[in-house]
Amino acid sequence: xxxxxxxxxxxxNLDVRSRRGVLWHMFFQASxxxxxxxxxxxxxxxMNGAFGYVxxxxxVDPDTLAVxxxxxxxxxxxxxxxxxxxxxxxxxxxxxxxxKPFEARSQQEVYQLVIDRIIQPQxxxxxxxxxxxxxxxxxxxxxxxxxPGAELDFVSWLNPNFVKRPQTSEPLTAGVRTAILGSLWTIxxxxxxxxxxxxxxxxxxxEYASDNWLNRVIQTNINNLAGVPSIIYGILGLAIFVRTLxxxxxxxxxxxxxxxxxxxxxxxxxxxxxxxxxxxxxIINAQEAIRAVPRSLRNASLAVGATKWQTVWSHxxxxxxxxxxxxxxxAISRAIGETAPLVVVGASTAISFDPSSPxxxxxxxxxxxxxxxxxxxxxxxxxxxxxxxxxxxxxLSLNAFAILLRNxxxxxx
Amino acid sequence: MTELSLQNNVxxxxxxxxxxxxxxxxxxxxxxxxxxxxxxxxxxxxGIVYELGKEALLFFQMPEVSILESLTxxxxxxxxxxxxxxxxVTSTLLTTVLAMLIAIPLGMSVxxxxxxxxxxRVRNILKPILEVLAGIPTIVYGYFAxxxxxxxxxxxxxxxxxxxxxTASAGLVMGILILPLISSITEDALSAVPRSLREAAYGIxxxxxxxxxxxxxxxxxxxxxxxxxxGISRAIGETMIVAVAAGAGPNFTLNxxxxxxxxxxxxxxxxxxxxxxxxxxxNSIFALGLLLFIVTLTLNIISQAIxxxxxxxxx
Numbered sequence: 001x002x003x004x005x006x007x008x009x010x011x012x013n014l015d016v017r018s019r020r021g022v023l024w025h026m027f028f029q030a031s032x033x034x035x036x037x038x039x040x041x042x043x044x045x046x047m048n049g050a051f052g053y054v055x056x057x058x059x060v061d062p063d064t065l066a067v068x069x070x071x072x073x074x075x076x077x078x079x080x081x082x083x084x085x086x087x088x089x090x091x092x093x094x095x096x097x098x099x100k101p102f103e104a105r106s107q108q109e110v111y112q113l114v115i116d117r118i119i120q121p122q123x124x125x126x127x128x129x130x131x132x133x134x135x136x137x138x139x140x141x142x143x144x145x146x147x148p149g150a151e152l153d154f155v156s157w158l159n160p161n162f163v164k165r166p167q168t169s170e171p172l173t174a175g176v177r178t179a180i181l182g183s184l185w186t187i188x189x190x191x192x193x194x195x196x197x198x199x200x201x202x203x204x205x206x207e208y209a210s211d212n213w214l215n216r217v218i219q220t221n222i223n224n225l226a227g228v229p230s231i232i233y234g235i236l237g238l239a240i241f242v243r244t245l246x247x248x249x250x251x252x253x254x255x256x257x258x259x260x261x262x263x264x265x266x267x268x269x270x271x272x273x274x275x276x277x278x279x280x281x282x283i284i285n286a287q288e289a290i291r292a293v294p295r296s297l298r299n300a301s302l303a304v305g306a307t308k309w310q311t312v313w314s315h316x317x318x319x320x321x322x323x324x325x326x327x328x329x330x331a332i333s334r335a336i337g338e339t340a341p342l343v344v345v346g347a348s349t350a351i352s353f354d355p356s357s358p359x360x361x362x363x364x365x366x367x368x369x370x371x372x373x374x375x376x377x378x379x380x381x382x383x384x385x386x387x388x389x390x391x392x393x394x395x396l397s398l399n400a401f402a403i404l405l406r407n408x409x410x411x412x413x
Numbered sequence: 414m415t416e417l418s419l420q421n422n423v424x425x426x427x428x429x430x431x432x433x434x435x436x437x438x439x440x441x442x443x444x445x446x447x448x449x450x451x452x453x454x455x456x457x458x459x460g461i462v463y464e465l466g467k468e469a470l471l472f473f474q475m476p477e478v479s480i481l482e483s484l485t486x487x488x489x490x491x492x493x494x495x496x497x498x499x500x501x502v503t504s505t506l507l508t509t510v511l512a513m514l515i516a517i518p519l520g521m522s523v524x525x526x527x528x529x530x531x532x533x534r535v536r537n538i539l540k541p542i543l544e545v546l547a548g549i550p551t552i553v554y555g556y557f558a559x560x561x562x563x564x565x566x567x568x569x570x571x572x573x574x575x576x577x578x579x580t581a582s583a584g585l586v587m588g589i590l591i592l593p594l595i596s597s598i599t600e601d602a603l604s605a606v607p608r609s610l611r612e613a614a615y616g617i618x619x620x621x622x623x624x625x626x627x628x629x630x631x632x633x634x635x636x637x638x639x640x641x642x643x644g645i646s647r648a649i650g651e652t653m654i655v656a657v658a659a660g661a662g663p664n665f666t667l668n669x670x671x672x673x674x675x676x677x678x679x680x681x682x683x684x685x686x687x688x689x690x691x692x693x694x695x696n697s698i699f700a701l702g703l704l705l706f707i708v709t710l711t712l713n714i715i716s717q718a719i720x721x722x723x724x725x726x727x728x
Contacts (some may be wrong), residue, residue, distance in 0.1 A: 021622035028530060031522035032539060035596075038589050039546050042553070045561040200450030208447060215451075220717075222454050227643065227713040228706065229650020231677050232461060234684075235702040239464040243690060276457055283454070309440050337550025340652035340677070344684040344698070366552045366653075373556050373657050381560060388553050399548065 046392075049385030052132040054155045055143045056172065059120040072114060077107040080114055087118050112161075116173050123171055124150050126378040157386035167351060167368065171379035176387050181354045182267070182347070182362035183336055183394075189271025189358065190278060190335050195328055198282030202324075205283070206290040207312050226280040234344030237273030242345055245269075251359030265346035268358040273345050274338060278331040285327020289320040322405050329402040333395050339366040365391045465706060468699030475693060489663040489679075496697070498704070500663035504673035508584040508655055509648040511669060515588025516644055520595030521637065527596070528603040529625040547593035555657030558586035563658060570670070578660030578672035587654050595644045602636020603629055635723035639716040646712035650705060652677040676701050 065072045067079060075083075081102050085093055096102070096113065105113075115121065124147050127139055132154065143152050165175025201222070209215035246264035247253045249272075293316050301311040317324075347367045355362045363371075365387060372384035473480055478496050486497040523543070527536055562582035567575045575581070606629050614628045630637070660672020661682055674682065680698045688695050 017620050017623070021620045024622045024626075025530060028522045028526035031519045032526050034519055035523060035546060035589070035592055036539075036542055039542060041561060042549070042557050045557055046553075049560060197450045197453050200447050201453065204447040204451035208444060209451065218451050218455060221458050223717065224710060224713055225454055225457060227646060227709060228461070229647075229652070229677070229709055231650065231652045231680055232465075232702055232706050232709075235680070235698060236457075236461050236464055238684070239468065239699070240460060279457070280454065307437060307440055309443050333548065337548075337552070339550070339552045340656070340681060343656075343681050346684070346688075366550055369552050369556065370653065370657065373552070373559060381556075384556055385560075388556060391550065392553070395548065395550070 046385050046388050048128045048130050049382050050157050050389055051129040052155065052382070053127040053136075053139055053152060054172075054379070055124040055126075055139075055147060055150045055152045056121040057124055057147060057150045059122065060118055061149075062119055065114075065118070072119075073111060077102075077105075077110050080107070080110045084110070084113060084117065092117070116170075121151070121172055123379050126382055157382045158389050162386055163390060166353065167363070169350075171377075171383055174383055176365060176368060176390055178351055178354055179363050179365045179368040179387070180390070180394075182351075182367075183364040185267045185355045185358070185360075185362060186271040186274060186342075186364055187332060187336060189268055190274040191328075191332065193272050193275030194279045194282050194331070198279050198328070198331075199286050199324060201279075201283045202286030202290055203312060203317075206287055207308070207316065222280045222283050226284060229340075230277055230338055231340040231344060233273055233277040234341030236276065237269060237341060237345045241269035241272050249359070251357070265361065266359045267355050267362045270342050270345050270347055270362060270364070271358075273341050274335040277338065277341060278335045281331040281334065282328055285331065286320070286324045289323025289327060290316060292323060293319045322408060326402045326405045329398055329405070333398045333402075336364075336398070337366055337391065337395060339364075339370050342367055343370070365394070461706060465699050465703040468696050469703040471691075472693070472696035472700040475696065477693070488665070497665075500665040501674060501676045501679055501701070503665060503667060504580055504655075504659065504663075505649060505675040505677070507580045507667060507669055507673070508587060508651075508659060508675055509645060511581060511584025512587035512591055512648040512651075513641070513645060515585055516591040516595050516648075517641060519588070520592045520640070520644070521599055523592065523596040524599035524603055525625055525630070528600050529621070529629060543593040543596060546589070547597070549590075551590065551651065551653040552657070554586050554590050555654045558582045558654055558658035562586050566670070575670045576660070576672050578658065579670045580655075580659045580673050580675075581669035583655045583657075583659040584669065586658070587648055587651055590651070590654065591644045591647055594647060595640045598640035598643060599633070599637050602633035602640070605636070606632045635719050638723075639720045642712050642716035642719070646709045646716075649712075650677060650709050652681055656681040676705055 062072050065083065067075060070079075072080070072083075084096070088096075102110065125143075127135075132139070140152060143150050162175050163180070164177055165173060166178045167176070168174045201218075205215065205219060205222075209218070241249050242264040249264040249266050249269045251266070251268075297315050297319060298311055301315045302308075306314070342364060347363050350371075351361055351363045369384050369387045369391065372380040372387065375381075472478060482496070484498065486495065486499075488495040488497050489500050527539060531539065559582070562585055563575070563577065563579065566579070566582055567577075610628055610632060611624050614624045619628070655675045655678040659675060659678055661678075662672065662674055663679065664671065664673035666673055680701055683694050683698055688698075
């Protein structure tokens with residue numbers, strides 16, 4: 001009798017309980033969907049900025065430059081060079097000739113010069129991809145009414161020229177070559193500092209360190225450093241690399257003072273700062289890779305009389321290498337995306353020449369994005385969106401490479 | 414006789430071999446180099462503490478700065494000699510709280526869903542997506558906050574309520590940034606709970622939800638607490654989102670819809686210009702950096718201590 005009542009009570013409750021279960025299940029699922037939706041929104045938002053209509057007014061109407069009915073675009077190289085010679089001051093023309101002789105330039109390049117130097121288009125207004133697609137007629141009507149002389153073009157801000165051109169203050173001709181090269185130079189020094197020391201530290205901690213207080217302190221310290229905000233590393237870099245080690249980072253002790261360098265705010269300082277930042281990440285990842293190497297491998301090597309270092313060098317490291325490289329690549333992609341420490345270290349933003357040595361002033365891709373995003377005009381936001389696409393493609397290919405390595409690694413084990 | 418000569422023979426042969434351990438100088442040098450690499454991280458910490466401490470001390474020794482005043486007044490204006498820390502602290506707290514309001518519930522639900530509900534196929538798709546979300550540079554999130562979240566908030570709440578630069582959009586986007594961090598640490602903690610616990614609960618008739626929320630989550634509580642604390646520390650130190658979207662200029666307010674500069678945002682803005690050494694501005698970023706370092710370090714140590722002390726150990 002009593003037993004039946006208990007079962008009865010259990011069954012009474014069952015409906016509510018399972019309904020509650022379904023509701024919460026939906027909530028959990030919805031949270032996951034929110035994450036995915038945000039990622040999609042983020043990507044669409046960037047796409048939205050990177051393409052769209054641009055209305056611009058030319059300083060010189062291209063139609064007036066036509067010769068015998070041939071529009072500028074289709075004129076031969078010689079005609080275009082003659083046009084440049086007659087329009088530009090001889091000083092400006094000679095400078096172009098000195099940068100790269102006109103004989104070596106293609107028709108395309110010379111045409112680009114004509115656009116940049118003579119036609120000089122000025123942006124009137126910029127539209128996002130979404131409004132370009134949905135309100136095409138309205139946009140045409142407004143432009144026809146407000147700016148009758150303006151040209152309306154559908155522009156992909158991300159284009160081959162965008163990657164090839166240096167930075168300029170004109171949105172239509174600005175590019176990210178300077179920033180990409182700056183990023184690569186910086187990363188080179190990041191790797192040179194962080195990879196050997198990081199792997200060395202991981203080998204020490206996993207293979208050599210005994211369990212005493214000093215080694216425990218080192219391990220705890222590394223874990224804590226991994227959690228220090230990146231901007232603190234920027235402040236450290238400013239104090240140590242830019243200020244204290246200025247003779248080294250500005251190249252002065254090598255007698256290589258570049259007249260354009262501003263003190264120690266150079267590629268070298270930036271790269272070393274990022275190196276300190278990713279060092280703990282590389283150490284932790286490398287430690288995991290080394291720990292995954294089976295004990296038996298070491299024992300076999302030691303048993304045939306190899307020394308400790310011979311064992312590490314010819315057995316442990318080769319086996320752990322794919323894992324170490326994967327971890328390093330992930331750390332490097334973190335460094336490529338970092339902005340805050342470089343702002344503090346003093347990467348310049350308005351740089352139009354490529355870095356040429358460790359002691360050059362520099363800008364990087366994220367710095368360039370930051371600078372363009374902080375400007376209020378829409379055209380710079382569009383440039384930022386295009387630069388973000390370049391950055392994401394760069395990071396994506398690095399990560400794909402890391403995944404490839406990881407897959408090869410797991411197949412072999 | 415023959416036996417004796419044999420013994421002599423053996424003696425002669427072995428005396429040539431030295432069985433003591435040979436000093437191998439190459440190995441010693443390599444070991445020293447490896448130890449130096451391991452010890453290098455200690456130098457980094459010492460460097461951080463020394464530089465931040467030295468310059469912060471100079472800052473507090475400046476005639477126009479007093480610690481008491483900086484804790485009791487509400488204005489940060491280096492050019493008029495006002496150095497109250499509160500405007501920067503309140504906006505940092507504001508963005509952090511907003512970020513955690515998004516990241517804790519969402520991150521935990523995602524973790525529970527992935528570890529308790531999702532089948533392996535779904536999990537294999539979802540986890541890389543979350544990793545992508547975690548791998549996107551923060552400057553991209555800053556762009557997203559400024560060009561997507563802010564217009565969205567302004568459309569919903571009205572343009573006169575929400576300013577172009579505001580802490581709300583920065584905080585919300587920061588929440589999305591921290592979500593994968595919290596969900597991955599929490600998920601690790603949840604999947605470390607042994608199967609037997611779940612099966613025992615199912616055995617006495619618990620539903621899937623009851624198993625998840627009343628058995629698995631409490632068993633993984635230390636890991637979850639650690640995840641939340643790490644998330645908070647990350648939110649406090651997050652820089653580029655607030656630098657882009659939260660506005661310039663310290664502002665003593667708790668209204669999330671107006672612009673206000675956080676500690677990190679202030680450091681970035683001040684050092685973005687040409688900073689001359691030993692100026693008030695230069696020293697002030699070290700003082701702010703020291704505060705940031707102490708807070709985040711304390712949080713990280715607490716989270717490690719929680720994991721160590723309260724970890725449930727199952728046989």
